[in-house]
Amino acid sequence: MNTFLNTDLWKIGASTITVSSLLAALGFFAGGILVAWLFKRFVDRMRRYSTAEGAPAIYVAGQAGRYLIILFGFLLAGSALGIDLSSLSLFAGALGVGIGLGVQDIFKDFIAGLVLLFDRSMEVGDFIELDTGVAGEIRSVGARATTLITNDNVAVLIPNSMLISNSLTNWTRNRATRRIHVPFIVALGSDKNVVRAAALEAAEAVPFTLPDSDDRRTQVWLVGFGEYALKFELVVWPKREAVKRPGSMMAAYRWAIDDALQRHGLEIPFPQHDVRIRSFFGSEGEEGLRTWRGEHAPRPAERATKGPVGSVNDAAVEISEKQAQQDQIEAEETIREAASIMQKASTVSVDSDEEVDRKTKPRTKR
Incomplete structure (x- = not known):
């Protein structure tokens, strides 16, 4: 048995590889893989019981620990083979040639x-969207690719270099x-106040x-005028x-908005194309209809004028509040600067008075 274990297999430089050294190297390397797998299971369990804020940090520590364990097992395997680790420059040179031949990606x-x-700019659990339109939650960051899980439960593998070199959200x-x-x-012609109330009800x-x-406040903005519609945004x-x-979220809000608009009698x-007669013999609206039917229509002086109905403009309110906050911050800074200047001036004045007193005070003869 000893003769078999000490059988020479081949030589690497000055080192001779025997059956026993090969088995020991395989054992160290397999042990490193096993320990890395157990460490991964341990880290995954910690992530399941950790908070949402601590899970990404645990994942980073777990990935770094796995790489170190595998590297340590590889070094132990090389040492068991009798390879001088200081001579790994040859391996590094071969690796450089391999990278130049096509492993650079x-x-x-x-x-x-x-x-x-x-880097922590993206963490496990973040929801990202690429320029290509692919969007999903980061499930894992591997040695070659990052795995995204879309809302349709489809796993998408993105090369890590693409996430570094391309822009994403x-x-x-x-x-x-x-x-x-x-x-x-x-x-x-829809009443803006009614539209706003309906949209706020839908959001609620x-x-x-x-809340x-x-x-953070829910608002309703009038963003444009179309040929046949008023354009709003919730x-x-x-x-x-x-x-x-995002797909389910937008669908839920659209469904709620449609229900609210129907309850308030608002038309989508x-x-x-409508043909409308604006006036009939100088009369408009209901007065024009009465003129058409031959009924008495009041003269222009008798017509009551309507003033504009007041409404809440959320977009203007938001800008006004932000401006007020900025003005308050600037006012506080101005007050602090003035107080600082006055304090410095008071200190200089006290020092000057002390200097004058010191100079005018008669000296005592000894």
Whole structure:
């Protein structure tokens, strides 16, 4: 048995590889793989029981630990084979040749994966969207590719280097939500106050809408005038989990808006052409109809004039509030600067008085 284990297999430089050294190297390397797998299972369990804020940091530590364990097992295997680790420059040179021959993309993806792990601009659990339109939640960052899970439960593998070199949108950066804009239209001539009330009711009816606060408030904006419609946007802050499902989120708000508009008797228009007679013998509206029927129509002086009905302009209110906050900050800074200048002036004045007293005080003869 000893003779078999000490049988020479081949030589690498000055080192002789025997059966026993080969088995020991395989054992160390397999042990490193096993320990890395167990470490991964341990880290995954910690992530399941950790908070949402701590899970990404645990994932980064787990990935770095796995790489180190595998590297340590590889070094132990090389040492068991009797290879002088100081002579690994030959291996590094061969690796450089391999990279030059076509492995550079894999090496680039590996380095990009390390950058993603430690850069923290994207973390496991973030919802990102690429320029190509692919969007999903980051499930894992591997040595070659990052796995995204779309809302249709489709796993998409993105090379790590693409996430580094291309632009993308991180919708849940820093575990925060975002404000969304839900467009909708109503018929020309609709009462803006009624439209606003209906849209706010729709937002409140959706369960994942965040309540209003000092820095987050649901609003309704009039954003344009069409040929046959008024264009509005419901500006609302949903919960973070809803942001990760943009299709379902927008569908829920549109459904609620349609229900609210129907309850308030508001019409969602469609392209049409109406022929309207603006006046009939100098009379308009109901007066023109009475003139058509031969009824008495009041003279222009008798017509009551209507003033514009006041309404809440959320977009103007938002800008005014932001301006007021900025003005308050600038006023506070001005007050602090004035107080600082006065304090310095008071200090200089006291020092001057002391200097004058010191100079005018008669000296005592000894």
